Amino acid sequence: MTTSTSPAANKGRSAAGLDVSAAFATTLETPQHVQIAEELGFRRAWLYDTPQQSPDVWMCLALAAERTHSIGLGPGVLVPALRHPMVSASGAAALERLAPGRVAVAFGTGYTSRRAMGQRPASWTYMTRYVTTFRALLRGETVEWEGSRLRMLHPDESLPSAPDAIPVYIGAIGPKGMEIAASLGDGLFVAGAPVPEQAKEFSHVSYLALGSVLDDGEALDSxxxxxxxxxxxxxxxxxxxxxxxxxxxxxxxxxxxxxxxxxxxxxxxxxxxxxxxxxxxxxxxxxxxxxxxxxxxxxxVTLTGTADEVLAKVQQLAASGVTEIMYQPAGDIRRELEAFADAVGLRR
Missing domain, CATH: 1.10.150 (DNA polymerase; domain 1)
Incomplete structure (x- = not known):
């Protein structure tokens, strides 16, 4: 995996010893929310690829890149069944040029996005072919897809500065997915499930969490x-x-x-x-x-509790092998990001 040397590489470390990133259910306000996350010291901003309810993820990432300077950026997770691999490779290459050294890409089978449109998630066989093709395209190779030979014909100024400049994470929880993530990706992306025991075998494990830091004396039905x-x-x-x-x-x-x-x-x-x-x-x-x-x-079922309880939960995640927690706020985005940053010691 390529290690970024950008300023973002040294930001976003929590008191629990792991990186603290933000995740966003993409809206047209998300670029502004990413800017807030950068101000608070979050390591990276991951944006959801949910076209059934959201504007295009690449468009919003590009807008976020223009508003920010150091925070990492990436789609988390891209759904292969929604677009041609050339479209994903072109989007990733362009974002890397807009935000050099700050880009990572995560892929998943599209459990929610596909289900929300009445379809089954993509198969792991398809995922493997897709991600392999995506990475080969970014390296400038000529590949075969759907019976035809293709290659990125972009001018040099539209391509990543280095062949493997963009790390790839794979969303997986089951045995088959974990095996593919280990062989195909630079890191593991876990969402909507407990941390798998095999996570400790990965050097980079990103875990998605939602919830809220409670106000003093706040009731759970507030x-x-x-x-x-x-x-x-x-x-x-x-x-x-x-x-x-x-x-x-x-x-x-x-x-x-x-x-x-x-x-x-x-x-x-x-x-x-x-x-x-x-x-x-x-x-x-x-x-x-x-x-x-x-x-x-x-x-x-969520990362909710007092500030001390939230920190304890994050410490438990770190002990289970998680190296990056991705916290998704909802509601008052600034309040949620600030409260979480303070709870985990990001603003110390």
């Missing part, structure tokens, strides 16, 4: 916390439904109420209802669950 940590909590319902169906959701506090709202949507459109507001806000079913008691889970 309106502020619902806005800030509710979107992270809702993923427990979304993932349970996608993986285990209705029975898995019924076992959760607020699960029956969540299902009752979801079932008012025609079955062939329920994937739209499930993923509406993904990591941005609570949809109608999520709100019903929260009000019916799901908020009691928030400290268990």
């Amino acid at each position: 309106d502020r916390l619902r806005t800030a940590a509710g979107p992270g909590l809702a993923q427990a319902f979304h993932v349970s439904y996608e993986l285990g169906g209705e029975e898995a959701v019924k076992a959760l506090p607020g699960g029956p109420e969540w299902l009752a709202v979801l079932q008012t949507t025609p079955e062939d459109q329920r994937h739209l209802a499930v993923h509406n507001g993904h990591l941005l806000h609570l949809n109608d079913a999520d709100t019903a669950a929260w009000n019916a008691g799901a908020h009691t889970l928030v400290e268990h």
